[in-house]
Amino acid sequence: MLLSTVIFLPLLGVIAIALLRGLGASAIKGIALAIGLITFVISLGLYTGFNADTATFQYVTQQSWISDLGISYHIGIDGISLWLVLLTTFLTPVCILAAWNSVEKGLSGFMMSLLALETGMLGVFCSLDLFLFFMFWESMLIPMYFLIGIWGGERRIYATVKFVLYTMAGSALMLVGILVLYFQNDNSFDLTTLSGPFEHSDLLFLAFFVAFAIKVPLFPFHTWLPDAHVEAPTVGSVILAGVLLKMGTYGIIRFCLPLFPDAAEKFTPLIVPLAVIGIIYGALVAMVQPDLKKLVAYSSVSHLGFVVLGLFSKNPAGLQGSVLQMINHGLSTGALFLLVGMIYERRHSRMIVDFGGLSKRMPIFATVFMIVTLSSIGLPGLNGFVGEYMILFGSFVQGAFSKVYVVFATAGVILAAVYMLWMFQRVMFGTLDKTNEGLPDLNAREIVVMLPILLFIVWIGVYPKPFLSKMEKSVGLVVTKVQAAQAMGQLENQKPRDPKLALQGTQHIQHENHEKEAEQ
């Protein structure tokens, strides 16, 4: 019940706003913020009640929905989705507060889209039924389409159509994949009963993977991202970078790796180079961007490259690092977009050349911006380092691929410093231009928006244990499955296929499920 409340409370907010929109702007904002905050507070209960000693899904609810087709309302979270749920419920109220004064038209529609989006995102992370998952996955597109298409910049229609079509191209493939799985799973969409090996697992893997790779976005599927970010309103960018991109990496760790470990093994030599290219390429292209938002957008390509690299390192350190880095990227890139939005509201420009010397007029902004920048370039003591270090360390020491890739990925750490510090220098240092002299420093509301993010940036950097310990078992389960396939792949070279070994991983999950049922 708790989990369903978290998922659907924002939708209740949508209805409330629809009914009470006559009450005026402050009431709409108040309702939206209250709903966002209450959802976050309730979702904290998910954390405190979460049992870190097991990899099974918790807070499970299963209700038959369209029983003839084997569709059920089946939700639950494990140590991986827990964090993405919390990230979503955390960022939404932050976004509502950030958008407080920036929406000029259609405020109620804006807030409704934002809250509807929250329900969609939460649904994606909690669904344990493939049909339900796909439904949430697609439904999320609609409010995002509105956010960019209505409240976006000049070329918003081009950007939003590109964004939706790119995603749809991927999800069409995924739909086929889901249907094929359905028929191989005794006509059921239930994720927890899915057990391989599947027929055509290579094709199934690709059908899912391409959909997720577009969302990540993995090079070369990334060109929708800069356009979408540039045209999206600030809050749209925050949600897009903070949560939406994580759906891709979440999909990989939830579906691609555990369901088709043998195929994942097979395609690793193809995917890892793409991830590494993304790291370097994203950083280099970010470096030369004249537009702040584009720069941050391309930096996401680079950061998410690290996440994908970690996922395909197939060992506990790499995967935990990846999941942690999903949170980290949501925090620091989200914060970067918020900061860019704040100076955009003051100056109505995002071009780097229009700025310079802002530190003098905006010392608080400068401090916050500096901390977020350092978090983004992975300075030890802040969150980004922990995730990046675990990914690189895991990939190097136990990675299932050549160390040369890790060497190149590590070089990405140098480039991150180049593009971020160069940008920071051009925006914040130097002499102040006359036109920028009147820019005010952050106000109380903006400080309130940034403070919680800064808190987590430092917390994860200094003491990441509470975060890592809750995800350890769930990540470990995924690792067990892929490593079993890996071991089989190695055996394959020596002797005929041994199906028992391939089943090891799935037996593990079944075993856990039995345990859970026994408890109930």
Add this chain to the structure above:
Amino acid sequence: MSKELIIVLLAAPLVGFLINGLFGKWLKGSEKLSGWIGALAVLVSLVCSIIAFTSLNGGAAPLDETLYEWITGESFAFNIGFRVDALTAVMLLVITGVGFLIHVYSIGYMHGDEGYTRYFAYLNLFVFAMLILVLGNNYLMMFVGWEGVGLCSYLLIGFWYEKQSATDAGKKAFIVNRIGDFGFLLGMFTLFAAFGTLDFTTIFDAAEADNFQKIFGASTLVIATLLLFVGAIGKSAQIPLYVWLPDAMEGPTPVSALIHAATMVTAGVYMIARSAVLYEIAHTGQVVAWIGVLTAFFAATIALTQNDIKRILAYSTVSQLGYMFVGVGVGAYASGIFHLVTHAFFKGLMFLTAGSVMHAMANELDMRKMGGLKSKMPITHWTFLVGALAIAGFPFLSGFWSKDEILHSAWGSSPLIYGIGLITAFLTAFYMFRLIFVTFYGESRVEPEVASHLHESPSVMWVPLAILAIPSALIGLLLGWGGHDSWFHHFTKSVFPEAHHDASGNVILFMIISSIVGLAGIAFAWTRYSKRVPSDEPTSAIHRLLANKYYIDEAYNALIVQPIKNGSHFLLWKLVDNGIIDGIVNGVAAIVRFIGGLLRRFQTGVVQAYIVSMVLGIVIFLAYYLFFT
């Protein structure tokens, strides 16, 4: 010595940073308070360091404690933990001792600066990070401090952020250091892959164990130590990554003294000394020594022709760091660290005196516009002279002892390294006294409006100078008397592996040779510059080459920076991203639109057209069935 002591030692500067950083706005009214808070914080650390040192010196066992688990999982554990042994204790004393004096000095030097509290916040943060670097009991902790000091260096070089050259220099320092960190990171990974941990004691014990070499072979350690050395090259400004340090002089001068002379830049030397066991087994010390001696020589030649006081000191630092690497490279770890200590005092002193000159001269740095400062600033002159004599290896001053130990050990390893080192010693004495003669002696060339304000610095500045001058002169004698049997060697004996080189040759003879070379350098400078000012124009091709620092910056810019920038802009962004990938995406869209456009012609909405096509279709079908079946 207890865990609590170390926590206090470490926490004090952090608290100072937080007070000045968070409440600086309210402290601005009384800037002295803010400065003294910063200085006091370091004083607390200094006292703790002295306590730790005396307890170790009294025979206490080294402290090795884990504070808490940082990044841990089932198969890996990276903890926050500390180790205090003789090596750490020496570093602690240098950092907090020199650090405290520089904080006090800064109270006067930074007087009236707009960013006064920000400055002390950064400086305290630096001390905190530097302490983590030397206190860590594993490589990852060292790396945390390593990056932390890099950040503070970046912030302090670019402290006057309205100045383009300052922020450029800060950025350059950070990025070049990141190149080194890239090596450090990979070195750590390599070590972990072999040892399953990054803890110093575990790694060193395992590496020394017989079966390690059987399992992994020496090649793992060769790779690991060389990668770690890449990190040291970056942080300690050696060839080819030294380019950031001369530019770093854009920062406030006390920062140059503390960070870019006494402490941070020596972190690389500390790292190698700390990893002595590994370098001994891998035999990679030769690489370290060669990079060191080449850098020492190379940087000294550049220093010969510079006219900016701080830049001369900067190249001198690069050069002296090279000596330290020669020391740790040839296996004379204690001697390398000994030179680190003496250098921290005399180079710190010289930077502070340079700051004193700048303070009096309205921030002028070009020594061609000085001359005859001796009479106006006697204390500054005398203290600088002490530092210069010390670095030149004047008999019985501190540099004499430490440099001689290194050269002596180098002889046992490779006479060629010794030879280059000796020539460098001559160059060092020459460029330092060139600086002294041109700046403090001869006719005054000070511009009239500056000359009227020319004065000795206030006591808050000159007292630290005077205090620093004492160890700069005497510490070598105190710690180094007796060469390889000195107190310093005994104190640090427990941390370093047995020296594998034989101290061959007559020690006294080596001392005499070094002394003669140093004095010759001074004398040669006197003949050239006691009455003459350096010319504005280079006089020969080689002079031009040196004055332009071998055009290394220009070469890096042309060969690395610009190609990357242009390649990223035109090739990657414009061609690949916008041209090819988006071209394909939009191309697919265009094809779909084109086909849709063709099909649209059939959906005209004109009923007559539909009827015509229907009739036509029927006719064709009928015809087909009638005539072909």
